[in-house]
Amino acid sequence: MTDYVIRRLLLFVPMAIGIVIVTFCLLLLIPGDPAAVLLGQDATPEGIATLREALGLNDPWYIRLGSYFANLLRGDMGYSIFQSAPVSDIILGRLGATIELAVVALLISIVFGVTLGVLAANRQGGIVDAIAMLIAQIGISMPVYWLALLLMLGFAVHLGWLPAIGREEPLISALGMALTGNVQPLLDSLAHIALPAISLALNSAAIISRLVRTSMLEVLREDFVRTAKAKGVRRGTVIWRHALRNALLPVVSVIGLRFGALLGGAILTETIFAWPGLGQLTISAISQRDLPLIQGIVLTFALIYASVTLLVDLLYAAVDPRIRLR
Amino acid sequence: MKKKLMTGVAIAALTALTATATTAQESLVIGADVDVGTLDPRLARDTTAYRVANLISAGLVHMTPSLEAVPDLAESWESPSPTTVVFTLRDGLTFSDGSPLTAEDVAYTFETITDPDFNSPARGLFTPIESIDVVDDLTVRFNLSTPYAPLLSYLDIGIVPSDYAENGGDMALEPIGAGPMVLQSWTRGSEIVLAASDSYWAGAPEVGELTLQVVGDNSARAQAFEAGDLDVIQSPLSPNDIQRYAADESVGSEIMAGLGVTYLNFNTADPLLADPQMRQALAMLVDQDTIVNQIYQGVDQVASSVILPSSWAFDAEVRQPTFDMAGAVAMLAELGWTDSDGDGLLDRDGETLSIELSTHSEDPNRVQSVEYLQAVFQSAGIDTNVRITDWPSFSTGYVQQSEHQIALLGWLRITDPDRMLFSQLTTGGGLNWGGYSNARVDELLLTGRTALDQDARAAAYREAAQIIAEELPYYIISYQGYQLFYDPETVSVVETSPRGGFRGLIGMGASE
Numbered sequence: 001m002t003d004y005v006i007r008r009l010l011l012f013v014p015m016a017i018g019i020v021i022v023t024f025c026l027l028l029l030i031p032g033d034p035a036a037v038l039l040g041q042d043a044t045p046e047g048i049a050t051l052r053e054a055l056g057l058n059d060p061w062y063i064r065l066g067s068y069f070a071n072l073l074r075g076d077m078g079y080s081i082f083q084s085a086p087v088s089d090i091i092l093g094r095l096g097a098t099i100e101l102a103v104v105a106l107l108i109s110i111v112f113g114v115t116l117g118v119l120a121a122n123r124q125g126g127i128v129d130a131i132a133m134l135i136a137q138i139g140i141s142m143p144v145y146w147l148a149l150l151l152m153l154g155f156a157v158h159l160g161w162l163p164a165i166g167r168e169e170p171l172i173s174a175l176g177m178a179l180t181g182n183v184q185p186l187l188d189s190l191a192h193i194a195l196p197a198i199s200l201a202l203n204s205a206a207i208i209s210r211l212v213r214t215s216m217l218e219v220l221r222e223d224f225v226r227t228a229k230a231k232g233v234r235r236g237t238v239i240w241r242h243a244l245r246n247a248l249l250p251v252v253s254v255i256g257l258r259f260g261a262l263l264g265g266a267i268l269t270e271t272i273f274a275w276p277g278l279g280q281l282t283i284s285a286i287s288q289r290d291l292p293l294i295q296g297i298v299l300t301f302a303l304i305y306a307s308v309t310l311l312v313d314l315l316y317a318a319v320d321p322r323i324r325l326r
Numbered sequence: 327m328k329k330k331l332m333t334g335v336a337i338a339a340l341t342a343l344t345a346t347a348t349t350a351q352e353s354l355v356i357g358a359d360v361d362v363g364t365l366d367p368r369l370a371r372d373t374t375a376y377r378v379a380n381l382i383s384a385g386l387v388h389m390t391p392s393l394e395a396v397p398d399l400a401e402s403w404e405s406p407s408p409t410t411v412v413f414t415l416r417d418g419l420t421f422s423d424g425s426p427l428t429a430e431d432v433a434y435t436f437e438t439i440t441d442p443d444f445n446s447p448a449r450g451l452f453t454p455i456e457s458i459d460v461v462d463d464l465t466v467r468f469n470l471s472t473p474y475a476p477l478l479s480y481l482d483i484g485i486v487p488s489d490y491a492e493n494g495g496d497m498a499l500e501p502i503g504a505g506p507m508v509l510q511s512w513t514r515g516s517e518i519v520l521a522a523s524d525s526y527w528a529g530a531p532e533v534g535e536l537t538l539q540v541v542g543d544n545s546a547r548a549q550a551f552e553a554g555d556l557d558v559i560q561s562p563l564s565p566n567d568i569q570r571y572a573a574d575e576s577v578g579s580e581i582m583a584g585l586g587v588t589y590l591n592f593n594t595a596d597p598l599l600a601d602p603q604m605r606q607a608l609a610m611l612v613d614q615d616t617i618v619n620q621i622y623q624g625v626d627q628v629a630s631s632v633i634l635p636s637s638w639a640f641d642a643e644v645r646q647p648t649f650d651m652a653g654a655v656a657m658l659a660e661l662g663w664t665d666s667d668g669d670g671l672l673d674r675d676g677e678t679l680s681i682e683l684s685t686h687s688e689d690p691n692r693v694q695s696v697e698y699l700q701a702v703f704q705s706a707g708i709d710t711n712v713r714i715t716d717w718p719s720f721s722t723g724y725v726q727q728s729e730h731q732i733a734l735l736g737w738l739r740i741t742d743p744d745r746m747l748f749s750q751l752t753t754g755g756g757l758n759w760g761g762y763s764n765a766r767v768d769e770l771l772l773t774g775r776t777a778l779d780q781d782a783r784a785a786a787y788r789e790a791a792q793i794i795a796e797e798l799p800y801y802i803i804s805y806q807g808y809q810l811f812y813d814p815e816t817v818s819v820v821e822t823s824p825r826g827g828f829r830g831l832i833g834m835g836a837s838e
Binding site for chain 1: 360361363364366369371442443445447448449450451453498499513514515516517539540541542543545546549550552553554555556688715716717718719721722723724726737738739745749756757
């Protein structure tokens with residue numbers, strides 16, 4: 001088991017190298033000069049030339065790639081061209097917000113998706129099934145961007161129940177305060193995260209619900225379910241205890257993949273709800289051609305994603321004892 | 327919930343007013359479209375950075391809403407010769423950390439800006455500065471290589487404390503200035519909080535705390551304003567929202583002509599577009615009215631020349647060609663472009679007339695404008711392609727490399743006509759991406775830059791604008807509008823400037 005984890009972690013090294021090279025090549029290919037973007041509309045051509053030299057943009061690509069790797073080995077992700085701060089500081093300052101948003105969205109989509117899927121499978125072809133699958137269909141086909149604006153319009157502008165934008169205290173520390181008796185920060189934080197998390201979660205919830213439904217329907221036809229029913233086990237127990245555990249297996253691996261999708265979806269959601277996370281940072285870094293920052297963000301996303309897939313594989317073994325990790 | 331909170335703040339502000347009467351308003355939350363990159367006024371490059379730096383620091387002059395330079399840190403100035411300007415500072419100025427502000431700091435600020443290795447985006451505006459002499463603590467002399475009339479209108483750039491900046495102080499993240507507000511906190515990508523300074527020479531501002539909330543998406547920013555999360559929003563906004571708020575009586579609105587233009591950049595070095603008559607014919611296909619009033623829903627204004635209507639150099643007599651499909655087709659025929667093979671497209675010597683229009687993808691209205699132009703061009707018999715890419719690819723990788731034929735883009739912050747004409751349209755100018763060259767225009771733009779008498783400058787610009795309206799290296803589609811909306815229940819002082827600065831929102835916008 002420990003061996004397996006270590007091997008998986010080591011595997012991340014060649015993956016990271018590959019990611020850095022691919023991102024680097026993509027950045028070489030897209031047109032656009034960070035020096036010219038940086039100096040803006042009053043720039044002089046010689047000013048741009050001086051800055052290109054200072055930023056090392058005139059060096060051949062292999063030198064730039066080589067020095068990037070050399071610095072990376074020393075734990076240095078470079079210096080952001082636009083924000084006058086080390087890339088690692090900038091990313092660390094934003095990481096918490098994105099992970100918080102993605103985790104809350106993931107929880108919402110699991111709870112919502114599994115419940116909806118089980119209810120639908122329970123009465124296949126019934127009215128509950130039809131309504132559940134209609135909701136899922138809407139969730140899959142509605143663009144996050146549009147949904148987010150719609151939710152904001154409804155709950156923040158018209159009803160005024162929730163704030164439209166921004167983030168308060170991080171949830172973790174708000175939880176800590178709640179434990180010491182100060183509940184207000186937690187309520188504020190939850191109110192702020194509600195709309196972005198729901199709009200981010202809906203798509204994943206819809207996908208998970210459809211998967212749970214199909215998987216449940218299959219399991220419900222199996223012999224052991226019939227046996228359980230024949231023994232007189234209550235229907236609820238059969239569904240939630242016997243069938244669901246077996247039906248969840250394919251769902252677990254999809255949940256891992258969804259986390260990646262949630263990180264990607266966060267790019268749009270964060271921009272709309274002014275959520276100060278990595279997604280928002282990605283957009284501005286790309287539109288400014290802030291090369292070191294883009295590299296750093298992509299690498300961070302890859303690292304998160306790799307850790308999550310590892311976690312999912314470990315979970316897999318826990319859910320299904322037949323799977324042994326070697 | 328938040329709405330109630332805001333009312334609470336308003337009541338608190340009112341109580342504060344009756345109790346102390348020092349500040350009219352406790353706090354103000356303004357929506358911004360982009361986060362600040364750096365708060366160093368010398369390196370500011372995004373609109374939010376200019377505006378925030380203009381609160382934290384103060385310049386030698388302050389630009390009023392009518393773009394007049396009035397004394398700020400400088401008490402007065404004079405020009406003993408056309409190439410020298412001498413500024414006298416106010417006595418007893420201090421930075422917000424208590425250290426004195428002297429002529430040394432002024433000299434340091436501009437020496438760093440003009441240092442090529444410092445890479446200031448503003449360096450291009452100050453290239454005529456040759457050297458700066460510190461005469462005494464309160465007197466500083468600018469020596470110019472050539473007379474430079476626009477100089478004064480750029481001198482609102484913030485003065486930096488030389489001791490602090492030289493000795494490891496981080497002007498980018500923890501700036502210190504002599505302006506009306508000080509930096510309280512900055513959460514990257516989210517918000518910047520400023521507090522009233524007690525060291526500004528003109529006294530305390532009328533707002534105790536000012537928060538800038540960054541909301542990148544235009545529609546989301548508008549909704550956050552409606553939800554009461556923001557007290558003030560301003561351009562850029564979507565035309566739909568602008569129309570709605572302008573008609574809404576419960577929303578305070580300030581709508582005025584801005585300092586930007588949207589224009590077509592013709593690449594005059596392209597063989598197809600080298601003939602001014604060809605450019606005239608194509609310009610007659612630009613249906614300004616539809617673009618401005620339908621696509622932009624009237625938030626901008628139909629343009630007639632390269633000079634802004636609010637400028638002292640504007641002349642209504644100067645007129646670019648206007649939309650005239652039949653005239654354009656006739657002129658193209660005169661140039662030899664006719665549909666000789668009956669395929670619906672114009673051709674000459676067996677070659678089809680084919681043109682590429684381009685713009686960037688970030689602004690949906692510009693994309694729509696270019697697509698509309700494509701349809702009009704096409705119906706006139708021109709085989710028209712459209713090239714739309716993101717801003718860095720389009721601007722730095724395409725137009726600035728002179729690879730375009732006709733590009734739709736804009737100029738902003740045109741505080742002086744020189745700023746969008748001199749480097750742009752003189753022969754070999756650094757921003758002359760279309761390769762335009764006309765000896766008379768060169769001469770006139772140089773006069774506009776160097777003549778110190780405003781009437782002489784205006785005359786030069788009028789004649790240059792006339793030639794440009796005929797030869798069309800630029801075709802100005804619209805003068806951009808500037809809009810600001812506020813919640814009248816929470817915002818007490820509003821004096822807007824077309825530059826979009828915040829001084830007018832803290833009671834320090836007017837001439838002092």
